[in-house]
Amino acid sequence: MLKAVGLFGRKKTTRQFKDFYAEWFNTLKNTLLPSLRSSMSESDSSLTRLSTQMEALHLHFQSYYDALDLAAQNDVAQLLCPTWRNPLEKPFLFLGDFHPYLFTNLLRSFLTQNDTDSDNENDGDSMVVQCDRGDRDRFDRPWHIATAWRRPSYNLMERVEQVERGLRLMVPALAARARDAQVGFLERVARNWAFGTHKAAVEEAMAEQNEEMVGVFVDANRLRKSVLVEIMGATSVFQGALFLEGLAQFLVGFRDPELLAQFELCKTPLSKQSKLLAI
Amino acid sequence: MKGISSQSSMNYSNEDDYELQEENEGLLRRDIGEGDYAIDDRAEKFQCMSLHKRDTTKRGEELSFQKNGLWRQEQKGRVARLENWLKVRWELEEIIEEQLNRFHAHYNLDMVPTRLKGVAQILMPSWTPPDELASIAWLGDWRPSAILELVRGLSLSSSSSSSASSSSSSSNSIGTEQLLSQLIYEIRIEEAILDEEMAEIQSTCILYLPFAPTNIQSGGAALACVQSEFKKIERVITRAQQLRFKALELVLKKVLSETDAAEFLVAFEGIQDAIHQFATNQRFQKGPVTLPVKALGSS
Numbered sequence: 001m002l003k004a005v006g007l008f009g010r011k012k013t014t015r016q017f018k019d020f021y022a023e024w025f026n027t028l029k030n031t032l033l034p035s036l037r038s039s040m041s042e043s044d045s046s047l048t049r050l051s052t053q054m055e056a057l058h059l060h061f062q063s064y065y066d067a068l069d070l071a072a073q074n075d076v077a078q079l080l081c082p083t084w085r086n087p088l089e090k091p092f093l094f095l096g097d098f099h100p101y102l103f104t105n106l107l108r109s110f111l112t113q114n115d116t117d118s119d120n121e122n123d124g125d126s127m128v129v130q131c132d133r134g135d136r137d138r139f140d141r142p143w144h145i146a147t148a149w150r151r152p153s154y155n156l157m158e159r160v161e162q163v164e165r166g167l168r169l170m171v172p173a174l175a176a177r178a179r180d181a182q183v184g185f186l187e188r189v190a191r192n193w194a195f196g197t198h199k200a201a202v203e204e205a206m207a208e209q210n211e212e213m214v215g216v217f218v219d220a221n222r223l224r225k226s227v228l229v230e231i232m233g234a235t236s237v238f239q240g241a242l243f244l245e246g247l248a249q250f251l252v253g254f255r256d257p258e259l260l261a262q263f264e265l266c267k268t269p270l271s272k273q274s275k276l277l278a279i
Numbered sequence: 280m281k282g283i284s285s286q287s288s289m290n291y292s293n294e295d296d297y298e299l300q301e302e303n304e305g306l307l308r309r310d311i312g313e314g315d316y317a318i319d320d321r322a323e324k325f326q327c328m329s330l331h332k333r334d335t336t337k338r339g340e341e342l343s344f345q346k347n348g349l350w351r352q353e354q355k356g357r358v359a360r361l362e363n364w365l366k367v368r369w370e371l372e373e374i375i376e377e378q379l380n381r382f383h384a385h386y387n388l389d390m391v392p393t394r395l396k397g398v399a400q401i402l403m404p405s406w407t408p409p410d411e412l413a414s415i416a417w418l419g420d421w422r423p424s425a426i427l428e429l430v431r432g433l434s435l436s437s438s439s440s441s442s443a444s445s446s447s448s449s450s451n452s453i454g455t456e457q458l459l460s461q462l463i464y465e466i467r468i469e470e471a472i473l474d475e476e477m478a479e480i481q482s483t484c485i486l487y488l489p490f491a492p493t494n495i496q497s498g499g500a501a502l503a504c505v506q507s508e509f510k511k512i513e514r515v516i517t518r519a520q521q522l523r524f525k526a527l528e529l530v531l532k533k534v535l536s537e538t539d540a541a542e543f544l545v546a547f548e549g550i551q552d553a554i555h556q557f558a559t560n561q562r563f564q565k566g567p568v569t570l571p572v573k574a575l576g577s578s
Contacts (some may be wrong), residue, residue, distance in 0.1 A: 014569035071570040077409035077506035077558075078568035088505070091512050092479075092484050101482030109486050110492045118461050133502030179467075183428050185414045189550055190432025198549065202557045209414050238443045253490020262502045270506075270513045 017071045019082040024064055025255070032057045033248045040145050040241055045239060054241045057248060058232055065221040068096065076214045088263050089254045097218040100171060103227045104164050105244055110149045110239070111157075126156070148238035159234035165228055170223055177216045185209035371537050378544060384529050386520040390420065393511050399515055410558035417470065418477070418519040424466045426547075430458050430530050431496035433546055434539075455534060462529055469522055473515055480511050 036207055079096045092098070178253040185205045192201030232240050253259070392398045402419045403412065415421055434455065485491050487508055489501035496504055531540045 001487065004547035011574055015572050017570055020570060039376075054413065065455055067570055069570050075409070075565050075568040075572065077413040081403040081409050081412050083405075085398045091509070092481050094481050099478060102485050105482050106485045106492065108489070113493050148479050155300045172474075175471075178290055179417070179422065179470075180414060182417075182422055182425055184468070186429050186550075187432045191552070193433060193546060193550060198553045199557065200552045204552075206410060206414055206554075206557065206561075210410075213413055240401040242492075249492060250485055250488070250490055257357070258497075259489065259501055259505070263395050264504060266502060266506070266560065268506065269393050270395065270398070271517075272512055275399060 007106065014074075017067070017074075018080070020071075020086050021082075023065070025251075028057075028060060028248055029252045029255075032060055033245065033252065036241060036245055040069075040245065041141060049177055050241055051237050054237060054244055057244045058228065058240075061228060061244075061247070063115060065097075065225045066115045068221050069218050072214050072217050076210060076217050079217065080213070086260065088260060095174065095217055096219070097224060099225070100167050100220070100223045100227050101149065101164075101222070103231060103247070104167065105162055106250070107231055107235075107243060110242060110246070111152055111160075113149070116257075145238050145242065148236065148242055152239075155194060159230060163230050167223070167227070174216055174220055174223070177219075181209050181212035181216065184212070190212075280389045284572055348442055366536060371541055375531055375537060375540050375544070379528060379531055384493065386420075387517075391517050392513055397518070398509050398512055402512075408555070408558040408562040410561045411554050414554060414558070418473070418516060420520070421523060422470070423519075423522045424463050424470055426523070426526045426530060427459055427463045427534075428467060429547065429550065430534060430543060431456070431463075433543065461527075462534070466522065466526055473519055473522070476511055477512070477515050480508065482516070484508055 017190075032053070036050075036057055039053045068079060076225075082093070082096060085093065085180045185208070188205035188208065191203050192198075195201075233244060235243060262266075318527060390399045404419055407416070407419075412419075415425060417423070418427070434452065487494060488502055489496035489504040494504065530543060535543055
């Protein structure tokens with residue numbers, strides 16, 4: 001009996017990150033995103049309901065970064081090149097996940113799109129705005145949602161610029177820390193190489209470098225998390241809901257089976273020119 | 280006595296030369312007229328000199344004549360050894376050149392993605408274990424400035440352990456150190472430029488990919504958007520590979536002498552192998568990355 005409990009306990013203490021991510025992704029795709037969308041398209045939907053859905057999605061993203069931090073203590077190297085991400089996603093990952101600039105760029109895309117929208121706006125008194133962006137889910141949106149990005153507050157613009165300024169300082173610093181950790185690793189390996197203790201040299205140096213990389217990775221996640229918090233704090237409920245919907249839809253888009261199949265089968269050479277230049 | 284001391288003062292460096300000396304003495308004592316005696320090249324040469332001696336030298340000068348002959352012999356032996364060494368050096372030069380050509384083909388031709396799905400494979404190659412990627416890689420392979428840092432680390436360790444072979448490199452070590460620092464600085468700038476370009480692609484993909492909120496596309500148009508983004512990444516990868524090759528070329532051609540370059544190549548391969556072996560082992564021992572189960576409650 002005790003043995004059974006022991007086995008049970010050991011089995012349950014840890015879980016593969018890959019499984020966690022699959023479940024996390026499915027919750028996002030099948031539960032949280034559809035719920036948010038449905039509360040956004042109903043014109044009589046209460047603000048409280050929308051706010052709750054939005055907060056749930058925001059927390060879902062935050063919990064993912066918390067999980068990344070926890071898993072980093074186990075093995076940061078695997079998180080930096082995650083095998084559970086597909087070949088369409090991998091090239092767009094910076095230190096294991098979305099680049100922190102991506103969040104502010106998404107926000108800006110709403111702001112600039114609004115500029116072009118408002119130029120040909122003549123449906124001010126209509127309660128429903130027709131969207132012609134080919135997005136089926138967003139054909140009919142209540143007026144307050146569709147116009148959420150018009151006339152963004154001065155406070156929002158100021159906060160976005162502030163966040164961007166911070167990122168411009170912190171992102172290169174993260175990249176430099178990652179580089180310096182690698183330099184430190186090679187310095188230690190080289191120093192001990194002459195003494196012939198090759199395996200021990202690598203082992204010791206890698207342990208130290210690993211520790212530094214955990215710090216860099218956790219800080220990158222902290223940056224991503226804080227940018228999200230900043231954005232959610234500076235936007236209205238409708239703006240925040242549209243922002244999170246866009247982010248979630250973007251993440252889901254990477255796994256669109258039709259696009260992935262086309263991607264896998266595509267035989268068109270990426271660039272003939274580069275091959276010729278290299279010769 | 281004088282003859283012995285003068286002979287012993289001739290600084291013969293090895294047994295071969297002693298044998299040569301005995302052989303020559305024997306020849307001298309013999310009547311030089313018996314030209315047929317000479318068989319090998321060395322003896323033949325000595326005979327010519329002895330004939331010459333008969334015409335020009337007088338008695339009492341035999342010793343200096345003998346010394347001259349011995350000296351010529353010794354020189355010949357040394358030159359032959361030098362010649363061999365030069366041949367080896369030319370071979371070394373060729374091997375290094377060959378190795379450099381291989382690096383060129385590897386980085387600039389083989390390791391450039393040609394298809395969409397190849398891009399991820401170059402950036403996060405499945406043949407490289409994660410610990411190896413984390414410790415040395417930048418855009419999928421050795422960080423160019425890290426190659427130069429490795430040269431610095433290795434040369435420092437060889438001069439501190441004062442190995443006999445590094446006398447020339449330690450006299451140049453200050454110059455080499457300065458050159459290395461300058462090159463590391465320059466290569467790092469180029470790395471930072473590519474980092475910036477990659478960051479630009481990674482952060483603006485949310486505007487251009489076909490599932491970006493403001494750019495929803497489907498079918499062929501969607502794939503075209505993906506291709507356009509991947510072409511941008513491919514250009515960054517191509518330039519990163521060129522930079523890697525440039526770093527190696529600088530190390531092997533500009534920073535190090537041939538012997539040091541050869542030593543570096545041996546160490547470089549050894550270090551790569553040690554890192555690869557260790558990282559593979561780590562991956563196997565650690566298993567897939569996990570997180571504590573209590574964290575799941577918060578999701």
